[in-house]
Amino acid sequence: MTSLISITIPQELITALHEAKHVLVFTGAGVSAESGISTFRDPLTGLWERFDPEDLATANGFRQDKALVWGWYEWRRMKVLKARPNPAHRAIAELAQHVPRLTVVTQNVDDLHERAGSTDVLHLHGSLHSPRCFACARPFSFPPGIPDEPEGGRRLCPPQCSHCGGDIRPGVVWFGENLPEDTLKQAFAAARECDLLFAIGTSGIVQPAARIPSLAKKAGAKLVQVNPQGTPLDYECTWSLRGGAGKIMPSLVQMAFLWS
Missing domain, CATH: 3.30.1600.10 (SIR2/SIRT2 'Small Domain')
Structure with a gap:
């Protein structure tokens, strides 16, 4: 990973990441937007x-x-x-190498997570590549x-x-259609089992996917939001990191694991 500009990451968050047994990364359109989507x-x-x-x-x-x-x-x-995976996609894939368990749940219908190296990605809204x-x-x-x-x-x-x-x-979920049942069940189960959740580039308002952070919080997980703007998740999260995921996530992974 390349060197990065200075970004403030709370030490308590780095500690929580070191101690986490199951990290859930929940991504929305903001992550793909940084790749030009x-x-x-x-x-x-x-x-x-x-x-x-x-x-x-x-x-x-x-x-x-x-x-x-x-x-x-x-x-x-x-x-x-x-398009190409951006530094946020690559940092999320890198994060999986440093924690005991990582689950990626996305609202995006592209394959940028997979091309960055993430495996077994749960696509809540289907995929452009699975007609x-x-x-x-x-x-x-x-x-x-x-x-x-x-x-x-x-x-x-x-x-x-x-x-x-x-x-x-197309293999995407259209308006008026239900999300894929098995995928949604897996995502909800991961939310209830994780001890640290990252909500990255998502508004947190599109249901039923928006239930994922609240399920995690109710189960005792700490929540981290990464987003340039404020969202309704501001009131739910333990930490809200303002900025683009392509800068924040690589900085977090480097500070927590590659520079420690």
Whole structure:
């Protein structure tokens, strides 16, 4: 890891990290944004400022115009595949090498955690890289390579399921759909079992994922927030570290483990 600018990390947090037996890292859109991935609700650049969620992020929207929806998600997948994990992703992967147990739970639908080296990541909102049949739900594998899509995507008919002939849909959770049950159960269980939770780049308001920090706190865990802005989690956390995750997380890992 490269040398970093000076960032104040409470000694009590470093001590808690040294003593932790199970660390849960809960990440949101702010982490991927530092890799250049557009968020949804940013007032200037958010995807929902430019595109209608009813057209692109609902099952009904897919039924009405499959080519529009599939092409848009292929554009998003292209953007993700061209992006690179940032120092926050890499620091989280590094952290797993220094604590007895680490669980990564993310609201993001990209694979940047995995490409940084994290394993067994729990994707609460699905993944752009795990499409499935709209009819029979069987998984579909993309061919190798990166799509070549214009801004916003083009009208592109989805591939067909080799089992039933149904249309393949993106593997993300759309509005009106439930989060994957097994993944949510694993995330909630990890929250109840951890003794230190990091909420990084998440507003903490999107349910039911927003329950994760409160479940951890009720079970006795200490909470750390890493975010440039204030969020409702300010009132829940033991420590709130203001700033970008790409600077704070590498500094924390270096101070706790690489410089000690």
